[in-house]
Amino acid sequence: MARSKQTDGAEVWQVMRGPAGRRDGEPVAAQEIAGRVEQLIVSAGLPEGARLPSERDLALITAASRPTVSQAIRILVVKGLVESRRGSGAYVRRKPETSLAATVSLMLSLNTESVAHLVDLRLWLETDGITQAIARSTPAEVAAGEAALRELAASAGSTSAWISADTQFHATLVRASRNPYLASIYESVHETLINYEYRDWIASGTVPDWLRPSEAAFLTALHEPILAAVRDRDEQAGRLAVLRHHQEMAQHLAASRP
Numbered sequence: 001m002a003r004s005k006q007t008d009g010a011e012v013w014q015v016m017r018g019p020a021g022r023r024d025g026e027p028v029a030a031q032e033i034a035g036r037v038e039q040l041i042v043s044a045g046l047p048e049g050a051r052l053p054s055e056r057d058l059a060l061i062t063a064a065s066r067p068t069v070s071q072a073i074r075i076l077v078v079k080g081l082v083e084s085r086r087g088s089g090a091y092v093r094r095k096p097e098t099s100l101a102a103t104v105s106l107m108l109s110l111n112t113e114s115v116a117h118l119v120d121l122r123l124w125l126e127t128d129g130i131t132q133a134i135a136r137s138t139p140a141e142v143a144a145g146e147a148a149l150r151e152l153a154a155s156a157g158s159t160s161a162w163i164s165a166d167t168q169f170h171a172t173l174v175r176a177s178r179n180p181y182l183a184s185i186y187e188s189v190h191e192t193l194i195n196y197e198y199r200d201w202i203a204s205g206t207v208p209d210w211l212r213p214s215e216a217a218f219l220t221a222l223h224e225p226i227l228a229a230v231r232d233r234d235e236q237a238g239r240l241a242v243l244r245h246h247q248e249m250a251q252h253l254a255a256s257r258p
């Protein structure tokens with residue numbers, strides 16, 4: 001990481017000095033320290049990769065204990081605002097969308113009967129995402145979609161490689177909608193669903209029949225029309241291709257449960 005990305009000196013952190021807002025004698029809570037660091041990252045516009053003070057220094061600045069500071073850092077890691085690097089320290093991360101997938105996944109775990117609602121939501125998000133991508137995508141984004149499609153065909157035969165390649169293909173095209181909220185929510189929903197749908201194959205280390213290496217051409221044929229619609233800027237074809245992919249995958253998944 002470039003040194004220029006580190007905070008220039010510790011002075012930016014001095015605004016957090018002292019146990020402000022607490023009653024006398026009451027220990028400063030981890031939630032409060034996390035909230036103050038979050039506020040500072042936002043208000044000072046600290047960039048991705050900026051280094052946080054050491055836990056020891058943060059404890060001195062905030063008049064909190066070391067364990068409280070450690071707990072505050074963990075809260076921020078879960079929120080996608082901080083990254084902990086072993087032996088190196090903590091750094092600013094500006095990816096709160098990473099906690100979206102954990103939230104969606106927990107919602108599904110607590111109510112697996114809601115899976116059909118999540119499948120519907122994915123279809124709606126992808127349909128709108130592809131419609132927007134058809135209007136806005138650049139040649140570079142289409143090229144990224146083509147590379148993702150090749151990766152997807154090459155992943156046939158491995159459930160885990162497939163999960164990552166399928167997520168990458170769909171997310172690459174939805175990202176071309178240029179709406180970061182839509183793209184992040186879509187990716188969280190897709191990632192949650194695909195991990196849920198393939199959980200039995202992941203657990204047993206097996207591959208569904210239609211995901212064998214010999215089926216690469218079928219998998220390409222199912223996904224290529226989505227990419228072609230974006231490339232050709234054909235909205236009607238895009239909506240149909242997304243719907244067809246949705247229906248065929250639902251059939252395959254229902255028919256081939258191990």
Ligand SMILES: [Zn+2]
Nearest residue numbers: 166170223245
């Ligand atoms: Zn797919």
